[in-house]
Amino acid sequence: QVWLVESGGGLVQAGGSLRLSCAASGTIFSINTMGWYRQVPGKERELVARISSGGITYYADSMKGRFTISRSDTLYLQMNSLKPEDTAMYYCAARASPAGPYDYWGQGTQVTVSS
Numbered sequence: 140q141v142w143l144v145e146s147g148g149g150l151v152q153a154g155g156s157l158r159l160s161c162a163a164s165g166t167i168f169s170i171n172t173m174g175w176y177r178q179v180p181g182k183e184r185e186l187v188a189r190i191s192s193g194g195i196t197y198y199a200d201s202m203k204g205r206f207t208i209s210r211s212d213t214l215y216l217q218m219n220s221l222k223p224e225d226t227a228m229y230y231c232a233a234r235a236s237p238a239g240p241y242d243y244w245g246q247g248t249q250v251t252v253s254s
Contacts, residue, residue: 141165141243143231148248155221155252161214161231161245170233173214174241177227177250184230188216191237221252 147159163170174189188198188208196208207217214231229248232241 141233143243143245145231145245145248148250150251151221153252153254156219159216159229169235171235171237173233175216176230179227223252223254226252
């Protein structure tokens with residue numbers, strides 16, 4: 140079992156930056172891939188970025204060049220040049236396998252970008 144707790148969300152002006160953190164506990168040795176997702180009410184949850192245990196990263200197109208994912212014992216998401224359309228609930232996720240559905244999810248942290 141793995142527990143994930145996000146932090147770092149908040150209100151920021153457009154063009155600003157935030158750094159999200161996701162603290163993992165439990166059987167963290169079992170984790171292969173970790174990722175960040177976001178969701179706006181009424182829309183499907185979308186992938187922001189993911190990182191493998193070997194450090195291989197993937198970003199959704201709209202996040203490339205602005206967001207950076209990294210991990211140690213904690214998963215991070217550095218978000219720069221934020222836009223109002225980045226406003227969403229951001230969720231941390233983890234899975235034991237390199238591919239497929241995520242096994243564990245955090246409760247989310249709200250990011251609001253004002254124009």
